[in-house]
Amino acid sequence: MLTKRLIACFDVNNKMVTKAHKFQDNIDIDTAENVARKIYEDQIDEIIFYDIAASAQKRKIDIDTVKKVARHVFVPFTVGGGIGSLDDMYEVLKAGAEKISIDSMAVRNPEIIREGEMAFGRQCIVLSMQVKRVEKTAKIPSGYEIAIDGARFFTGMDAVEWAKRGEDLGAGEICVNSIDKDGTHEGYDIEITSLISRAVNVPTIASGGAGKPEHVAKVFTQTQASAAIVSSMLYSPRLEKNYSMREIKERLSEYNIYVRPWISGRNI
Numbered sequence: 001m002l003t004k005r006l007i008a009c010f011d012v013n014n015k016m017v018t019k020a021h022k023f024q025d026n027i028d029i030d031t032a033e034n035v036a037r038k039i040y041e042d043q044i045d046e047i048i049f050y051d052i053a054a055s056a057q058k059r060k061i062d063i064d065t066v067k068k069v070a071r072h073v074f075v076p077f078t079v080g081g082g083i084g085s086l087d088d089m090y091e092v093l094k095a096g097a098e099k100i101s102i103d104s105m106a107v108r109n110p111e112i113i114r115e116g117e118m119a120f121g122r123q124c125i126v127l128s129m130q131v132k133r134v135e136k137t138a139k140i141p142s143g144y145e146i147a148i149d150g151a152r153f154f155t156g157m158d159a160v161e162w163a164k165r166g167e168d169l170g171a172g173e174i175c176v177n178s179i180d181k182d183g184t185h186e187g188y189d190i191e192i193t194s195l196i197s198r199a200v201n202v203p204t205i206a207s208g209g210a211g212k213p214e215h216v217a218k219v220f221t222q223t224q225a226s227a228a229i230v231s232s233m234l235y236s237p238r239l240e241k242n243y244s245m246r247e248i249k250e251r252l253s254e255y256n257i258y259v260r261p262w263i264s265g266r267n268i
Helices: 032-041 063-070 086-094 104-108 111-120 159-169 190-199 213-222 231-235 245-254
Strands: 005-013 016-021 024-031 046-051 077-080 099-102 125-133 144-148 153-158 173-178 204-207 227-229
Touching (some): 005 245, 032 046, 046 063, 063 086, 077 125, 086 099, 099 111, 104 111, 104 144, 111 125, 111 159, 125 190, 159 173, 190 204
Parallel strands (some): 005 046, 125 173, 204 227
Antiparallel strands (some): 016 024, 125 144
C-alpha cells in the first residue's frame, strides 16, 4: 500500500504566511521562514509554497523568500506563483524547490506544462487548480469551474476536463484547491476530489477545508487522493484547536490509513 502524504501549504504574501477564508479575509500568521522551520521540525511530509499575489500583480515570484524557506526544510518542496516561463522554473529550482506548481499561468498558456515537463521531467510539474462548484452545463459538465488569479476571475473551463488536459500535457501531479471549502474547516470537497482523482492517472492532492483529522481520513478513504493539505489544522488562528503532526498521524492510524510515521526524538 502506498503511503499517503500530508502537506503544509504556505500562502505567502509580502513574505508572510497568510490564511484565508474562501480565498478572502486573509489573516497573517508569521514570516514564511519561521513557519517553515516550525512545520519541518513537526515532521511534515511535504511543503508547498504559493506566492499568492504574484500572478494577479503580474510579477515574478518572491525568490528571496523561497530561498529563505528552502534553507530550513529538507522534505519535498513545491513552489508556485508568478511562474510564466522556463527561466522562472529554473530560478525556483535553483533556489531550492524540488517541484514547480503552475496555476493561473497554465490556464493562460497551457504549453508551459509541456515545456516544463520536457525540460525538467514530469515529476517536477504540479498543476494547481482553483475550483468552484457551479451549475452543471454543457460547457461545465462536472459542475466545477476553474478560476485563476486567487479566484478573482472565472474561466468557463470545466475542472475535470482541465485536469485531464493538464495530465496529457505533462503534469505529474494535480492539486485540487476548493474555493468553496477553503478555510472553512468543514472538510474537503469530496465530490470534486473524487472526480479528478478517478479521471487522471497521476497523484492528486486534496486541498481546502481540513479542520480535524477525521476530515483527512474521509478524503483518503472516499477518494483516490494520494495527499492532503492540512495547513489550517496546524496553525490557523480561526480554529479552536490546532493539531500537531503527531496527533494527526496517530489519529489516521486508527483508520488504518498508511502514512509516514511520526518518530519520537528524531534528529532533524
